[in-house]
Amino acid sequence: METISMLPPELIRMVIAVIIIISFLFINAIMMGYLERKIAGHVQRRPGPMEVGFHGILQLIVDGVKLLAKELLIPFNVDRTLFRVAPLLSFTPVILPLLVIPFSEKLQARDLNLGLIFIVSMGSVNVMSLLVAGWGSNNKYSMFGAMRAVAQSIAYEIPILLSMLAVVLMCNTFSLKEIVGAQEKIWFVCLQPVAFLIYVIAGLAETNRAPFDLPEAESELTAGFHTEYSGMGFSLFFIGEYTNMFIVASVATVLFLGGWHGPHLPYGEYLGIVWFFLKVYFLLFLMIMVRWTYPRVRFDQLLNFAWKYLVPFSLVNILITAVLIKL
């Protein structure tokens, strides 16, 4: 593995990339929040936010201001350090995967040889923040939500890994840039439809989105692991969740939908990002639609689904892929 020495030009480039990515995160959270509320509204036969700004565009900004101004309540008898640290813990591991995702041919902060493994490992760290939040809230309901979240995340990591492995078997590399490069002729979704489906479903479960949103099951556990959070803590959890969704969608785009490949554009090496975002937001749109259509699965049904259906299917998929590659 070659190391790129951190010369000043490279260092400046990294710093700029990180700044852009973090600011993009917040913008993305705002856009996705708006998108979600509008889609939810139209699915439910109502217009969604309309008051603030033209058709409610400024709604999320106003919400952000409100959340910033709220009192940061710390309930009595909680573990203060854990309680305060949990939102930060949920926000940090979702920034890092964005550094390795190739937004377009020349726009990638850092192309690690093991980019894919890095992303999956950050996803696992994500779970810890839920557990810390649930425990630190000193609340039975929050603890319930946290325990469910841990079991769910662990169970669904395996189908994610296995479906990614199918793609890796075909490309012989973990580096995301090369995986996108290998999709010049044909997108992998055509070659691996099963893996794509399994990845999207398991990704939904990994980000705790409905129909797998048990950790925050409103009607059963009154907001689950983030019951006790108000103001900025709450919004950090939500920015973390939206960013996680974005990462899942981006990885699906990179692995299956051909990344930044698309009809030719001038400055194609940089403007490939347009196709990338189109594909990612299409997947996000699907994810949001699914949330407002389906009820919640029961917890044991959730785990059953992972262990008895997704894992065997993805294993068989890998087997078939390996056999076909050998031939």
Added chain:
Amino acid sequence: MLESDFQERNRFFLNMGPQHPSTHGVLLIVLEMSGEYVLDPQPVLGFIHRMHEKMAESRPCQSFMPNTARMDYVCALPYNHGYVSLIERKAGIEVPRRAEYIRVITSELNRIASHLLWLGAYLLDLGAFTPILYGFDDREHILDILEDITGSRLTYCYYRFGGVSRDIDDKFVDATRAFIKRLRKRFVIYEKLVTKNIIFIKRAENIGIVSPDMAIRYGITGPNLRGSGIAYDVRKNEPYSVYPEFDFEIPVGEQGDCLDRYMVRVREMEQSLRIIEQALDRLPEGPVRGKVPKNIKLSPGDCNFAVEAARGELSYYLVGDGTGVPYRLKIRVPSYSNLSCLPELGRGILLPDLVSILGSFDLVIPEMDR
């Protein structure tokens, strides 16, 4: 040995309610839990007891009308119906036929509105955020129709002793017919969104099975009883008003699980539409209020009247003492008996299943507490 030891050490108590998003009203259920399993649910009532029966004993029988609507505000007209029919039976007041038809039409409209709200709330408990808004959209039409003639949107006080307070006009008839057509088309959407939804079926099938024997032991009535396979409906078994003149079926389930109760209610909505159609077709002309004596004196002795509310059999029991103020008015509400089987039914189930069972029972706590 180890398993029960583990369970012993893992027991804890969890309070579900009184403020909780999925107990429909202020209901406290004290759950003794072990992990995710509920070992013993004990409901605690009385958080919204408003002494309606005491109020009935303290004022003339005419003044009790608004109270009837506030007991079960979701389905208020059958409550009205039971009370006015009770006093009419006691005091021997005759009701003109047109008034009876109007009562049946509005009661059935209210039943549909109640079931639509139940459907939305049940699915909201299960985590589907959309059907409740579709249900409320349909309910708005019913509420608009009823608002025109009754004056209220939720707590109707429309019936009077001897009839109804206002006559219906052509606008009402046309609007109701248009609504019936619209709702039949909307049922297709509900069918696709909910009834055929695999996740919903998995959350509702084989959950909370109430055997017919258990249902009879606890006095469960209404769609919950019919979901268990017993075809008992007050409109057919103890007919009142003009129900014998209409042709409708009583949908019955087979197993008694949540899905059966759901299907019974959905089909009941269709049957209510049938009743309304027939009533509108045969609506007789005539007065809408019969002759009512100036001062109603309730003769000493008791009297009973039962109606089929949206949740089950609602019956009023009156003991008069010769004055215009009842000596005792006892209201038997369906939700009270429906809830009473929860400790036996909820032993050893998972918490999400408890939520599903509570939702499928269609409980309204204010009517339980009165």
